[in-house]
Amino acid sequence: xxxxxxxxxxxxxxxxxxxxxxxxxxxxxxxxxxEIKALLPDILPQxxxxxYQDNDKIAGFAGVAGEKLEMLFVLPELMGxxxxxxxxxxxxxxxxxxxxxxxxxxxxxxxxxxNMGFTIYNRKPLDGMGKPYPILEMKL
Numbered sequence: 100x101x102x103x104x105x106x107x108x109x110x111x112x113x114x115x116x117x118x119x120x121x122x123x124x125x126x127x128x129x130x131x132x133x134e135i136k137a138l139l140p141d142i143l144p145q146x147x148x149x150x151y152q153d154n155d156k157i158a159g160f161a162g163v164a165g166e167k168l169e170m171l172f173v174l175p176e177l178m179g180x181x182x183x184x185x186x187x188x189x190x191x192x193x194x195x196x197x198x199x200x201x202x203x204x205x206x207x208x209x210x211x212x213x214n215m216g217f218t219i220y221n222r223k224p225l226d227g228m229g230k231p232y233p234i235l236e237m238k239l
Contacts, residue, residue, distance in 0.1 A: 135228075
């Protein structure tokens with residue numbers, strides 16, 4: 100079931116984020132991940148968050164700003180079970196998402212978005228914080 104997130108869920112969302120990132124973003128330095136994690140309590144309230152709940156447990160979540168998917172994370176043990184797809188389709192259908200940025204080194208995510216109909220239209224050599232992790236800009 101997909102529901103709107105609330106601030107009481109932030110601690111669990113950050114735990115989902117951390118486990119997902121550790122499973123999928125091996126290319127990012129551990130200290131940089133901790134830097135990003137420290138920013139999440141300020142970032143989460145700035146996006147429209149939806150969560151995929153499975154038996155009252157958060158299995159994954161997505162964050163949207165405008166028409167851009169800013170984040171989509173799924174618990175590693177539940178990846179490949181349709182949760183990310185369900186969240187993305189919800190964001191496209193209900194929240195009018197049509198763009199997403201993906202780390203170039205995250206080939207699994209790039210392939211996922213391409214399979215969902217997104218195409219790469221631009222490449223930026225630095226991420227949003229100016230670090231050397233190239234970003235692929237994708238659109239439906």
